[in-house]
Amino acid sequence: MCVVEVPSKADRYLEASVRENTSKSYAAALSHFEVAWGGYLPTTTESVVRYIAEYADQLALSTLKQRLAALANWHQSNGFPDPTKAPKVRQLLKGIRAVHPVQQKQAAPLALLHLEKAVAHLENEVAQARAVGNMAALLKGTRDIALLTIGFWRGFRGDELARLTIENTHAERYVGIRFYLGSTKGDRQNIGREYKTPSLSRLCPVEAYLTWIEAAGLNRGGVFRAIDRWGNISDRPIAAHSLIPLLRDTLGRCGLPSEIYSAHSIRRGFATWAASSGWDIKTLMEYVGWSDMKSALRYVEPAQQFGGLIRKLEG
Structure with a gap:
């Protein structure tokens, strides 16, 4: 007999606290970390540093930060220490900004x-x-x-x-x-x-x-x-x-x-x-x-x- 697990009211409210678009982007980021790069969850600060460094010259800094946010959210939601908050990660982002400076593109205003x-x-x-x-x-x-x-x-x-x-x-x-x-x-x-x-x-x-x-x-x-x-x-x-x-x-x-x-x-x-x-x-x-x-x-x-x-x- 197949038992279908029905989400509790608390689960539904917790899910509603994260905007739909954010949930989708986080899921895609976690999939990239695990599948494309071969990482494991939970992970360590050293793995996070190697992962971000691997794509520093391929992805925009905003995308890298979004990947970090997804990893942080997963660890916090599941009760694990957040490996993205370590000083080494902040130093890495600072170095990426220095080595790969990019002028932020903005949409033209509709006058x-x-x-x-x-x-x-x-x-x-x-x-x-x-x-x-x-x-x-x-x-x-x-x-x-x-x-x-x-x-x-x-x-x-x-x-x-x-x-x-x-x-x-x-x-x-x-x-x-x-x-x-x-x-x-x-x-x-x-x-x-x-x-x-x-x-x-x-x-x-x-x-x-x-x-x-x-x-x-x-x-x-x-x-x-x-x-x-x-x-x-x-x-x-x-x-x-x-x-x-x-x-x-x-x-x-x-x-x-x-x-x-x-x-x-x-x-x-x-x-x-x-x-x-x-x-x-x-x-x-x-x-x-x-x-x-x-x-x-x-x-x-x-x-x-x-x-x-x-x-x-x-x-």
């Missing part, structure tokens, strides 16, 4: 001017699609206007846009819109947070959201969904990793250089606009949800950093 151009093009697409009865094109254009304007004015990351739900979104035309996310990247305690933005006279995220929801006939589930060539809307929310090709396709249709953009471009665009518009660093951090200044400044174009934010800090 407000380009947002205006994209929305104008999409509105024209929607009008043409309505005229000829092309429901798929009408829905895609309507969705993409909402995606761009909400993403920009709220400074959302790609995974945050993907996790927005209709149940946790409250929009009032000509007034404003509120989003609630149960957890975010910087929310280690999973307290959740509400994000608000007002109605605007132009490029309005409130109007864009309501127009999309009404056109799609949605009343629950994910706000943003995939749409096939026949105009069928997926029952599931769009996956975070699919936002980059979706965004590039949208901006490419609008005549913008789509290859320079990523899912972070919308967030960087807003941060750069806010800085150039005179927002101080504290206001920007509170609005977007950054907990430290380095995170904020990574998203702001250097000209705006030193032209506005730093002066305000020093003043």
Whole structure:
């Protein structure tokens, strides 16, 4: 007789404490350590050092750190001493940075001017699609206007846009819109947070959201969904990793250089606009949800950093 072990309530809650994407990346990292490299778990600091050194000239430093995080998580979760916290591992990473310096690549910010151009093009697409009865094109254009304007004015990351739900979104035309996310990247305690933005006279995220929801006939589930060539809307929310090709396709249709953009471009665009518009660093951090200044400044174009934010800090 086969006995199926049912996870306890505690197990389910513990599993929920680790974000799905993190769990997948950790599993892939552990598989690489054990299968590709031939390591054993639990492991030792010496093995960790040899493993990281083996791939130091092949993998990005961020990838190496992710591998270390996966190993640390496995040992801590299973009650073993964490071999990644030894001083020798920190020294190794310092040496790798010195020998293999790499300039950090950042996505180009989506400037407000380009947002205006994209929305104008999409509105024209929607009008043409309505005229000829092309429901798929009408829905895609309507969705993409909402995606761009909400993403920009709220400074959302790609995974945050993907996790927005209709149940946790409250929009009032000509007034404003509120989003609630149960957890975010910087929310280690999973307290959740509400994000608000007002109605605007132009490029309005409130109007864009309501127009999309009404056109799609949605009343629950994910706000943003995939749409096939026949105009069928997926029952599931769009996956975070699919936002980059979706965004590039949208901006490419609008005549913008789509290859320079990523899912972070919308967030960087807003941060750069806010800085150039005179927002101080504290206001920007509170609005977007950054907990430290380095995170904020990574998203702001250097000209705006030193032209506005730093002066305000020093003043």
